[in-house]
Amino acid sequence: MLFQLARVVEGYLDRVEIVIADNASIDETKKVVESCPLPIQYGCQKETVGFTKNVLFATTELARGEFIWIVGDDDLIVPNALKHIFDSLARAPDVSYHYLNFGWINIAKRDEIIYGQSGYPNETQLNKLQFNETSWQLLDKIELLTQLPSDNISASFSGIFCFICRRQLFIREQITLNPTDSLDGSSTNMSDCFPHAMLTLAPLAGEPIAYVAEPCLLQGINGWEWGGYAYKNMILGTYQLFRWLQSTVFDQNALEILWKSYYSMAGRLFARMQHEPDQHKGAELILKEAIPYSTSHPQFWDSLITEMKMLINIDNDVEALASWLRQELTHHPQAKLGLWGVAGRGTKLFRKHPNFLRNLIWITDKNELEHGLPFLQSGQSISQPESQSGMDIDILLIGTRSEFVIDVENHVCSISPSLTTISVNGIKRHKHNNTAIHKASETEYNETQKN
DSSP, rough: OHHHHHHHHHTTTTTTOOEEOSOSSSSSSSHHHHHHHOOOEEEEEESSOOOHHHHHHIIIIIISSEEEOOOTTOEOOTTHHHHHHHHHHHHTTTOEEEEEEEEEEEEEHIIIIISSTTTTOTTGGOOSSOOOOOOEESSHHHHHGGSSSOOOGGTTTTTTSSSSEEHHHHHHGGGGGGOOOOOOOOOOOOOHHOHHHHTTTTTTTTOOOEEEEEEEEEEESSSTTTTHHHIIIIIIIIHHHHHTTTTEEEEEHHHHHHHHHHHHHHHHHHHHHHOTTTTTTHHHHHHTTTTHHHHHHHHHHHHHHHHHHHHHHHHHHHHHHHHHHHHHHHOOOOOOEEEEEOOOOOHHHHHOOOOGGEEEEEEOOOOOGGGTTTTTTTSOBOGGGGGGGGGGSSEEEOOOHHHHHHHHHHHHHHHHSSEEETTTTTTESSSOOOOOOOOOHHHHHHHHHHO
């Protein structure tokens, strides 16, 4: 984190203050900070406190600057972030809140970007952002953010890192919070989930803000200690925030836009929680308020049913793939297995049937964001498709949707002409590009799904 921070603040040290709030950690944080040449305002809690209390410690006690930007130790600041921020401050010096567009990065890829890419995410790593608006905007009021294009507008204010604001807002408004010392994500207290939104949205309702379109940060995901409660926090925390906003002067038409997006998000995430309860905690907490409130809205049901159908179809496909693969390995127990496609079917198959991992020697996916990431407990990483030429594979499991199977088969068989492939379309034995010897029939596939 400090290595990347040194790059980010280069040329701006006379204009920024670096603050680190150590939440009574037992690691080497203090020693690392003391050995860092950067000027850092460091403070350590006497005992571990909740997330919100540590945020207030950093912003109201340690910090001295006029504006604050709160960044987690698992996030990646984009190298040009400070340039974008100071440009925005220069264009709108009287504005108290500057929204910072952001994206996401798997925490396992962060070091690769920092050390292998000099801290600069590539185009693929920046192709999905919270907002799709690409130009800087001066908005007449904060509520107009809801009119900018976004795939999930309800998540606009969920990130504590998605804005800079005058520090005085945190000092003045902190009395509205009632945080606890919960750390595992199980809290049902709104002050523990979205304190940053509570401290800014109501006070700034109707006030002008600036929107910085260039991404300033990538949120590190899949590395949270409280990750099991992530869906619960998004459903319950956002519900509590929006219900609270209804009692404020926040524009109700803008809030209605947020609610509609929320119902779709809640339906989608609740379906996943119900489908994989061992992966997602806190369903009993959202069933008390958030879900009952959402069930009277058609967007919730449309989203839930669509997501559940997709998840059930994936499950059916996974069991069909497992049945055919088991059949092949019964006859060839030492067969070398490859996997193409880790999202959805690929990962779920090996998670549900880990015994297949002993045959797995190669994993790939077309998505560059997956390359280099570890694959479950296989001890292997996800490779680029081009690496197939160096692998001696007997069976390739194609974990993609039906419409992509032929393209994958054509690609892999141009490299390895004699290969057995197993996909949702069945089993094919390729012999020097001849027609497949065997293909599972539609009846066989349907019977496999039933079983």
